[in-house]
Amino acid sequence: MTIDQVLPASFSQDVSDSATGSSYSGSAARADELISFLRQYTDERVNSSIMDDRRSVTPGAILDLGKAGLFGLQVQQKYGGQELSHADTYRVIAQAAVMDTNLALIVGVHNAIGVTPIRTFADERVKAEVLPQIARGTSLATLAVSEPDIGSNVQGIATTATSVPGGYVVNGTKCWISLGAWAGYVNLLTKTTDEKGRPKGLSAFLVEGRSAGFVPGLEAVTLGMRGFPQNRIDINNLRVSSDALLGAEGEGMAVAQSAFYGGRGMLGGACIGVMKRCLQLTARFAARRSVATGKLLDNGRAQQILSECMAATRAVEILVQQVADDLDAGREVSAELYSACKILSTELAFRVADWAVQLLGARGYLDTNIVGKLFRDIRLLRIFEGATETLTVYMGSVIAKDPQQLAELIGNRYGARSTLELLGKTYGDLMASLPESDRGTQTAYRNKHILANITGELACWGILAAMTEYTAKRTGTQLDQYTAFWAERQLADRMHTANDKKRQYGVFDADFLSERIAEYETSIGDVQQSLAGEDRKLDELLTRS
Numbered sequence: 001m002t003i004d005q006v007l008p009a010s011f012s013q014d015v016s017d018s019a020t021g022s023s024y025s026g027s028a029a030r031a032d033e034l035i036s037f038l039r040q041y042t043d044e045r046v047n048s049s050i051m052d053d054r055r056s057v058t059p060g061a062i063l064d065l066g067k068a069g070l071f072g073l074q075v076q077q078k079y080g081g082q083e084l085s086h087a088d089t090y091r092v093i094a095q096a097a098v099m100d101t102n103l104a105l106i107v108g109v110h111n112a113i114g115v116t117p118i119r120t121f122a123d124e125r126v127k128a129e130v131l132p133q134i135a136r137g138t139s140l141a142t143l144a145v146s147e148p149d150i151g152s153n154v155q156g157i158a159t160t161a162t163s164v165p166g167g168y169v170v171n172g173t174k175c176w177i178s179l180g181a182w183a184g185y186v187n188l189l190t191k192t193t194d195e196k197g198r199p200k201g202l203s204a205f206l207v208e209g210r211s212a213g214f215v216p217g218l219e220a221v222t223l224g225m226r227g228f229p230q231n232r233i234d235i236n237n238l239r240v241s242s243d244a245l246l247g248a249e250g251e252g253m254a255v256a257q258s259a260f261y262g263g264r265g266m267l268g269g270a271c272i273g274v275m276k277r278c279l280q281l282t283a284r285f286a287a288r289r290s291v292a293t294g295k296l297l298d299n300g301r302a303q304q305i306l307s308e309c310m311a312a313t314r315a316v317e318i319l320v321q322q323v324a325d326d327l328d329a330g331r332e333v334s335a336e337l338y339s340a341c342k343i344l345s346t347e348l349a350f351r352v353a354d355w356a357v358q359l360l361g362a363r364g365y366l367d368t369n370i371v372g373k374l375f376r377d378i379r380l381l382r383i384f385e386g387a388t389e390t391l392t393v394y395m396g397s398v399i400a401k402d403p404q405q406l407a408e409l410i411g412n413r414y415g416a417r418s419t420l421e422l423l424g425k426t427y428g429d430l431m432a433s434l435p436e437s438d439r440g441t442q443t444a445y446r447n448k449h450i451l452a453n454i455t456g457e458l459a460c461w462g463i464l465a466a467m468t469e470y471t472a473k474r475t476g477t478q479l480d481q482y483t484a485f486w487a488e489r490q491l492a493d494r495m496h497t498a499n500d501k502k503r504q505y506g507v508f509d510a511d512f513l514s515e516r517i518a519e520y521e522t523s524i525g526d527v528q529q530s531l532a533g534e535d536r537k538l539d540e541l542l543t544r545s
Contacts, residue, residue, distance in 0.1 A: 024085040024328065030069075031088035035095045037068050042099040052373060057102050057227040065107060066137015070096070073111045075119065079131035087324035090269030097273030101377040102227035104270050109178045110134070112263035113385075114141025117187045117255045121246040122206060130185060130206070139184025143259045144174040144233055151390075154189070154202070154256055159235060161190040161203060167241040168192070170205070170213070173234055180231030181216035183209045187259065188235075189252050202252030205244040213238035224376030261333070263385055264342040268320035271349035274378050275313040278356035281371055282306065285360055302359060309355050311486035312348040314479055315464055318471050319344060334405045339395045340460040343388050346381040353378050389453060396455030400427075406459055409466075416466035419491070423462045426495050427455060446507065454498050461491040 041064065051057050065071065073089045075081020084092065089111070096104035118130055118141065133139040150156035159172025170190055174180070188207045192200040207214055217232035246255050283306065286297035293299050297306075323341050326333045353375040357364035364371050382388050399406050403424075411420040430451055434444070465487045472484035508516075 024083070024088075027083065027085045027088045030082050031084055031092050034069060034073075034082070034092050038070075038092070038095045038099050041068075046100050046103070048100045048102070048370075048373060049368070051100065051102060051227040055221075055226045056229075057100075057106065061103060062106070062137060062140075065103065069135075070107050071110050071137035071140070072115070072131075072135025073107075075115060075131050075135040079127065079135055081131065081135040085324070086265060086327040087321065090265055090272075090320055090324050093266050093269035094273035094276070097270040098277045100227075101270070101274065101374065102225055104273070105225060105228050106140075106179065108263070108266040108270055109142060110137075110140050112266045113143035113259035114179070114183065114185070114187065116262035117143065117204065117246050117259050118185070118206060120258050121204070121251070121255055123243075126206065126243075134185060140179050140182050141185040141187070142177060142179040142183040143187045143189070143256070144177045144180065145189045145256060146176045147173060148175050154253065157189060157191050157202065159188075159190045161192045161205065161240070162197070163192070163194045163200070164239075167239060167244070168205070170235050170238040170240060173232065175232045176220065177231050177233050179229060180233050181219065181229055185209060186214070186233075187246060187255065189256055192249055192252075201250030202256075203249050204246040204252040204255035205240050206246055207238070207240060207244065211238060211240075223379065224373070225380050260385055261338050264338050265320060265323045265327070267381055267385070268316060268323065268341050268345040271345040271378070271381065272313065272317055272320060274374055275309070275316065275349050275352045278353050278371055278374055279306065279309055279313060282309075282356045282359050285363070296359070305355055305359065307482065308486060309352045310479070311483040312352055314483040315468055315487055316345045316348055318467055318480075318483070319464060322467060334409060335398065336395065336406050336409060336459060337463065339391050339456070340463045342386065343391055343395075343456075343460050344464055346378075346384075347388060349378050350375075350382055392456030392460070393449055393452045394456070395459060396452035396457075399455055399459055400452065406462075410462055414466040414470040416462075416469060419462050419466050419469075422495065423458055426458060426498055429499060430454065443509070446509070450507070458491070458494055458498060461487070461494055465491045 045058075045061070045064065047058075069082050070092070072079070072081030073084050073092060074086075075083065077083045093104060093108050093111075096107050115131075115134055118127065118134070122130065130139075130141075134141045145154060145157070147156075147158060149158065157172075159170065159174065161168040161170045170188070172190065174188075177186075180186075186207045186209055188205045190203060190205065192203040194200060209216075213236045215234045215236065217234050220230040222228075222230065283297065286302055286306070287295060289296040291299060296302050319341050323333055323337060326337075353371065356371040357375050360369065360371055363369055364375075366372060406423075407420055410416050410423070434447055434451070465484070468480070468484040468487040472480040
C-alpha cells in the first residue's frame with residue numbers, strides 16, 4: 001500500500017451548497033483542471049533556474065497563468081473567476097508551489113491579500129469594474145501595509161490620508177510591498193485624519209497602481225524568492241476619492257485582517273506543496289544513493305528523519321484542511337487557529353526543506369539542484385506577513401488575557417482535555433516562577449515577552465497535538481496515528497523546555513549585550529567592503545536638469 005492510498009481524499013471532495021451557504025458547485029472539478037494545467041505547464045514551460053538567475057519570472061508565465069484562471073481562484077464566476085472553495089484553493093496553491101515557488105507566491109499574494117479585501121469590502125460598482133480584470137490577470141493586486149519603521153506593527157502606521165473636500169490626500173512611504181511595482185490595484189492601509197490633523201482611525205483605500213503620486217521605488221535584492229518583486233513605494237500628495245475607501249472610514253484594521261487571514265491558509269497550502277516536493281526528491285535520492293550501510297533509504301537514521309518529515313507534512317495538511325473546512329462551512333475561524341496555521345506551516349516547511357538538503361549531502365548544497373532553491377525560497381515564509389516570533393509573542397499575550405478561545409478549540413472542539421490541562425499547568429508554573437521583586441522593572445518587561453513567546457508556541461503545538469489526535473481517532477490510518485504520536489512528542493519536548501526556568505529567564509539585558517558584542521571589534525575589527533562595483537547610475541550629462 002502506498003502513502004497516497006492511506007491519505008484521506010478530503011482535499012478532493014466538493015463542498016455542497018447546503019453545507020456552506022455558498023455556490024461552490026463544481027469547485028473540485030475546476031480545481032482539478034487547474035492542477036492538471038499546472039502539472040503540464042511545469043513540465044513544458046517553466047525553468048526555475050533561469051528565473052532565479054535573472055531575478056525575474058518569465059513575463060509570459062503571468063499571461064499564461066492569468067489566461068488559465070489562476071488569478072481569480074476565489075472570485076465569483078459572474079466576474080470571470082473560478083469561485084473555488086477554500087479547500088480547493090489551497091490544493092491549487094500547493095500544486096503551484098511545486099511548479100515554482102516564485103510563481104506560486106505571486107499567485108498566492110494576488111489572490112489572498114490583493115483580491116480578498118476587494119471581494120469583501122468593495123462596493124458592487126467597484127467589484128464589477130475591477131474583479132474581472134484581476135481575475136483574468138490583466139491587472140495584479142496587492143496590499144501595502146509595511147513601512148520602514150514599523151514592519152508588521154499595523155498600529156504604528158505613519159502614512160496618512162488627510163480629509164479634503166471630495167476625498168483625501170495621502171502621503172507616506174511603504175516598503176516590502178509584494179508585487180508593488182507590478183500591481184494595477186493596491187489595497188493601501190493608512191491612518192486617516194481630518195483637515196485639522198485629528199485622528200480618525202485606520203482606513204483602507206483601493207488605489208490604482210499608476211496613480212499620480214504613487215511611485216514604486218527600489219526593488220529588494222532578496223536571498224530567495226528572487227523572481228518575486230518586493231518594492232518600496234513613495235506616496236506623495238496622492239489624491240483619492242471617498243469612493244476609493246474599502247469599507248467605511250476607520251475600518252482599515254478589518255480590511256488588513258481579512259487580507260492577512262486569507263493569506264495564512266494559502267501560505268499553508270504552498271508549504272504543503274514544498275514539503276511534499278522535498279520529500280519526493282529526497283526519497284528518490286535515498287533509494288538510489290549507496291552509503292557505507294547500504295542504500296541510504298535502508299539506513300535507520302534516514303528512515304527516522306523521513307518519518308518525522310512525513311509526519312510534519314501530514315500535520316500541516318491536517319491543520320490547513322481544518323481552516324479550509326471551517327471557512328467552507330461558514331464557521332468562524334479563531335485568531336489562534338489562523339496564527340497556528342501560519343506559524344507551524346512555515347516553520348515545519350523550513351525544517352523539512354533543511355532536512356532534504358542535509359540528506360542529499362553535497363548534492364543538496366549544489367545550487368543547481370532543486371532542494372537548495374526550495375530551502376532558500378521557503379525561508380522567507382517564516383518572516384513574510386508576520387515573523388514567527390512576532391506572532392507567537394502576540395498570540396501568547398492575547399491568550400494570557402483571554403484563554404477562552406484556546407480552551408474552546410482544544411478542550412471542547414477536539415476533546416483534548418488532558419492537553420488543555422497540561423498547558424494550563426505549565427503556564428501557571430511559569431507565572432509562579434517569576435520573582436515578585438522584579439515586577440515593574442526592566443527585567444519584568446523582558447520576561448513578559450519571553451513568557452508570551454513560550455505561551456504562544458505551546459498554544460500552537462497544543463492545537464496541533466489535539467487536532468492530529470482527533471484526526472487519528474477518526475481515520476485510524478497508520479500515518480495519522482504516527483502523526484498524532486509525533487505531534488504529542490513535540491508538545492511534550494516544548495513543555496519540558498518551558499519548565500526549565502533557568503533556560504527561559506537566564507538572559508542578558510540590553511546594555512550587557514551591546515557592551516560585550518561591541519568588544520568584538522577588538523578581535524575581528526569592523527570592516528566594510530568599499531571596492532567599487534558596476535556603475536549603474538545615469539550619466540549626469542544625460543539627466544534632466
